[in-house]
Every structure is written in structure tokens, then in C-alpha cells.
Amino acid sequence: MDITTIVVAASIPSAFTGFCFWLIEQNIQKRAEKEKAEREERQKAVDEREQIREKNELCIINSVNAAIALGEATARAVQRIPDAHCNGDMHAALDYAQKVKHEQKNFLNEQALKHIIEEGEQAS
Structure with a gap:
């Protein structure tokens, strides 16, 4: 056997092994891209649900404030009837x-202040 035959015989398994590893790497990359896209979709859905939940909580707070205001107005009107x-x-x-309304207002102000401070710390 001459040297070229030996080199060719040795390079065929190496080339085959390299090709197999390349196929495996491509498969891993495709799977990683697919998983990344799925994660982004899940995160998008979670963010959307979070926005809806926040909107719902705001509606509930506004409804509670409206109910308290209506109750206060009714009580004051009844007090004025001789x-x-x-x-x-x-x-x-x-x-x-009135106490509950002020406690809620103070709580929401406190939460807003904490949120502002946290955003400032994250930005710096």
C-alpha cells in the first residue's frame, strides 16, 4: 500500500465522523431555535395575561372607589333629611x-412609590 491509499483510507472515517457531528450540531441548533421561539411565545402570552390582570385590578379598584363614593353620598344625603x-x-x-378609602389611597401611593424607586434602581 502506498501513502496516498493510507491517507485516503484514514480520511474517509474522519470525514464521515465529521459529517455526522455536523448533522447532530444542525439538529441541536434547530431544536434550540424552536425552543427559543416557543419560550418567546409563552412569554408573550404571560405578558398579555399580566396586562389583562393589571387592567382588571384597576377596574376593581375603580369600582370599589365608586361604591364607596356612592355610599358616602347616600349617607350624607340621608343625614340631611330632617x-x-x-x-x-x-x-x-x-x-x-372614609377610613378604608384613605387606607387604600395610602397603600396605592406606597406601592407606586416603591415601583418608582425600583425602576430608578434598575435604570442605574
């Missing part, structure tokens, strides 16, 4: 509604 005998329950309920 023939209506308001007992302590109405006064206590009105005071409680």
Missing part, C-alpha cells in the same frame, strides 16, 4: 368607609 333619624350605625359606617 325626618330621618340616623343612628350611630350610619355614622360609624360613614367613618369606616
Whole structure:
């Protein structure tokens, strides 16, 4: 056997092995790209649900505020009627509604401030 035959005989298995590894690498890359696309789609769906949840919570907060405002207006209107005998329950309920409204406002302000501070820290 001459040298060229030996070189050719040795290079065929190497070329075949290299080709197999190239196929495996291509398969891995395709799978990684597919998984990345799936992750991006899942993240998009999660972000969309989060936006809907935030919008829903805002609607609930606005509804609670509207209900409290309506209750306060009704209680004050009833208090102004001369023939209506308001007992302590109405006064206590009105005071409680005002207290809850202010607690909610303070809580939301506190959360907004924390959010602003966290965004500032992340930006720096």
C-alpha cells in the first residue's frame, strides 16, 4: 500500500465522523431555535395575561372607589333629611368607609412609590 491509499483510507472515517457531528450540531441548533421561539411565545402570552390582570385590578379598584363614593353620598344625603333619624350605625359606617378609602389611597401611593424607586434602581 502506498501513502496516498493510507491517507485516503484514514480520511474517509474522519470525514464521515465529521459529517455526522455536523448533522447532530444542525439538529441541536434547530431544536434550540424552536425552543427559543416557543419560550418567546409563552412569554408573550404571560405578558398579555399580566396586562389583562393589571387592567382588571384597576377596574376593581375603580369600582370599589365608586361604591364607596356612592355610599358616602347616600349617607350624607340621608343625614340631611330632617325626618330621618340616623343612628350611630350610619355614622360609624360613614367613618369606616372614609377610613378604608384613605387606607387604600395610602397603600396605592406606597406601592407606586416603591415601583418608582425600583425602576430608578434598575435604570442605574
